[in-house]
Amino acid sequence: xxxxxxxxxxxxxxxxxxxxxxxxxxxxxxxxxxxxxxxxxxxxxxxxxxxxxxxxxxxxxxxxxxxxxxxxxxxxxxxxxxxxxxxxxxxxxxxxxxxxxxxxxxxxxxxxxxxxxxxxxxxxxxxxxxxxxxxxxxxxxxxxxxxxxxxxxxxxxxxxxxxxxxxxxxxxxxxxxxxxxxxxxxxxxxxxxxxxxxxxxxxxxxxxxxxxxxxxxxxxxxxxxxxxxxxxxxxxxxxxxxxxxxxxxxxxxxxxxxxxxxxxxxxxxxxxxxxxxxxxxxxxxxxxxxxxxxxxxxxxxxxxxxxxxxxxxxxxxxxxxxxxxxxxxxxxxxxxxxxx
Numbered sequence: 001x002x003x004x005x006x007x008x009x010x011x012x013x014x015x016x017x018x019x020x021x022x023x024x025x026x027x028x029x030x031x032x033x034x035x036x037x038x039x040x041x042x043x044x045x046x047x048x049x050x051x052x053x054x055x056x057x058x059x060x061x062x063x064x065x066x067x068x069x070x071x072x073x074x075x076x077x078x079x080x081x082x083x084x085x086x087x088x089x090x091x092x093x094x095x096x097x098x099x100x101x102x103x104x105x106x107x108x109x110x111x112x113x114x115x116x117x118x119x120x121x122x123x124x125x126x127x128x129x130x131x132x133x134x135x136x137x138x139x140x141x142x143x144x145x146x147x148x149x150x151x152x153x154x155x156x157x158x159x160x161x162x163x164x165x166x167x168x169x170x171x172x173x174x175x176x177x178x179x180x181x182x183x184x185x186x187x188x189x190x191x192x193x194x195x196x197x198x199x200x201x202x203x204x205x206x207x208x209x210x211x212x213x214x215x216x217x218x219x220x221x222x223x224x225x226x227x228x229x230x231x232x233x234x235x236x237x238x239x240x241x242x243x244x245x246x247x248x249x250x251x252x253x254x255x256x257x258x259x260x261x262x263x264x265x266x267x268x269x270x271x272x273x274x275x276x277x278x279x280x281x282x283x284x285x286x287x288x289x290x291x292x293x294x295x296x297x298x299x300x301x302x303x304x305x306x307x308x309x310x311x312x313x314x315x316x317x318x319x320x321x322x323x324x325x326x327x328x329x330x331x332x333x334x335x336x337x338x339x340x
Contacts, residue, residue: 010315013094014086018057021311022069026125029069031312051089080318083111084335091334108327118275121306121313142276143169161211171215196246273300280307
């Protein structure tokens with residue numbers, strides 16, 4: 001179905017950010033996110049507090065998205081929402097609102113897989129950003145996921161490698177916690193790593209067969225390393241923070257790149273697209289761009305605001321599903337776990 005005037009309102013509420021966006025076809029008119037700072041004091045997301053905050057934020061966030069897009073709700077063609085995966089309480093807030101609004105406006109309801117959205121964020125029309133062509137390999141890296149996905153078409157995706165334990169975002173955040181850094185620690189490791197020596201300390205990379213990942217062993221190795229060094233010198237972390245962060249980040253990037261190189265070798269696909277919150281990491285972005293020269297790859301890195309959880313990526317999936325007339329009834333259910 002082709003329609004030059006498709007307006008999608010998208011809602012994302014899978015974790016601790018309440019987000020709403022309005023898309024005109026594949027172009028973003030607004031992309032509004034309300035963050036929940038309350039979790040910082042707990043060192044991680046508290047599900048009950050997250051769902052309560054979503055209830056407070058969702059109406060003003062949707063209103064702001066419509067106002068910024070300068071359209072009336074009566075102009076909307078459909079409403080897309082995150083079905084899963086995510087925190088069930090958070091998902092239910094978004095889905096309930098989307099169902100109610102779609103019913104009131106008598107427009108189609110579209111359910112979106114959050115992980116598909118991270119992959120398809122590359123298809124948002126954005127000046128200065130190229131779109132990958134099919135097939136391509138997607139590396140989705142976030143606090144809850146680490147996957148290599150073979151993407152043959154918009155909704156033809158196959159997971160060919162994934163983490164067997166911790167996700168890469170957890171590896172960053174837990175390493176930061178070991179170093180005494182506040183939550184969320186991943187961005188702080190990236191910040192300090194930029195002025196540190198990545199070869200200062202060596203951490204053993206886990207040996208995992210095939211295209212799968214493992215980060216729990218690395219986390220344990222970092223813990224024991226820091227404990228040992230602090231016994232020798234209580235000020236070790238403070239005196240070497242930049243170098244420690246750079247060495248941790250270097251090791252994690254090497255783990256990701258080793259698997260990507262193997263995936264390219266096995267599939268013959270040299271188009272690589274990254275997505276997910278950890279793809280905001282400057283070291284990962286730099287290494288992937290260098291891979292274009294080093295390995296002859298074509299790499300696709302999304303605009304920064306489309307890397308972390310946002311509603312624009314939900315909207316682009318909603319647009320593709322609208323073209324295919326893939327709609328849901330109000331009976332659709334949220335799912336904490338959902339297959340790609």
